Amino acid sequence: MNKRAFIYFGLVALLLVIVIPLWAFNKDGSESSSPEKVAASDEAARQLFVTNCGTCHTLDRAGTHGVVGPNLDDRLAAAGPATDQAAVDATQQRVMTAIQQGVGNGAMPAGILEGSNAQTVANFVARVAGQ
Numbered sequence: 836m837n838k839r840a841f842i843y844f845g846l847v848a849l850l851l852v853i854v855i856p857l858w859a860f861n862k863d864g865s866e867s868s869s870p871e872k873v874a875a876s877d878e879a880a881r882q883l884f885v886t887n888c889g890t891c892h893t894l895d896r897a898g899t900h901g902v903v904g905p906n907l908d909d910r911l912a913a914a915g916p917a918t919d920q921a922a923v924d925a926t927q928q929r930v931m932t933a934i935q936q937g938v939g940n941g942a943m944p945a946g947i948l949e950g951s952n953a954q955t956v957a958n959f960v961a962r963v964a965g966q
């Protein structure tokens with residue numbers, strides 16, 4: 836290999852090693868389209884929602900667009916502003932009831948989540964619905 840070919844090869848290798856991962860990384864970063872930002876402390880709850888509820892329900896802050904069940908932003912926001920603790924508590928209880936008992940004769944099955952996972956998701960939904 837003469838020197839020029841060697842340099843040329845080096846440049847191409849550099850391009851592959853640096854530019855392509857950068858491009859892929861940037862592409863990833865621009866995926867901000869759907870999920871609204873949630874606090875880092877809410878990320879686990881958001882993931883639980885996406886996995887267990889998001890296929891059926893739209894919730895803007897979770898970035899889900901399910902249409903099998905009602906849009907939870909619309910359905911739950913009427914309960915009151917999420918800054919009012921009493922309203923959040925009431926909505927959380929309403930979501931817990933939906934999770935524990937199911938809704939609409941099995942249209943939403945009972946017990947999709949249990950225990951602390953159910954509480955975590957119910958609290959998250961109660962705080963972010965309608966925002």
Ligand code: HEC
Nearest residue numbers: 887888891903904905929930933934938939942943947948
């Ligand atoms: C298989 C689809 C499906 C999944 C998964 C699902 N739901 Fe539902 N959900 C529904 C349907 C359908 C309804 C409305 C049923 C009706 O009104 O007859 C509903 C209704 C609700 C309601 C409204 C209850 C009310 O008081 O108005 C809430 C809240 C709710 N779901 C929360 C959740 C949460 C939280 C999860 C995840 C743990 C979840 N859902 C998972 C289908 C689903």
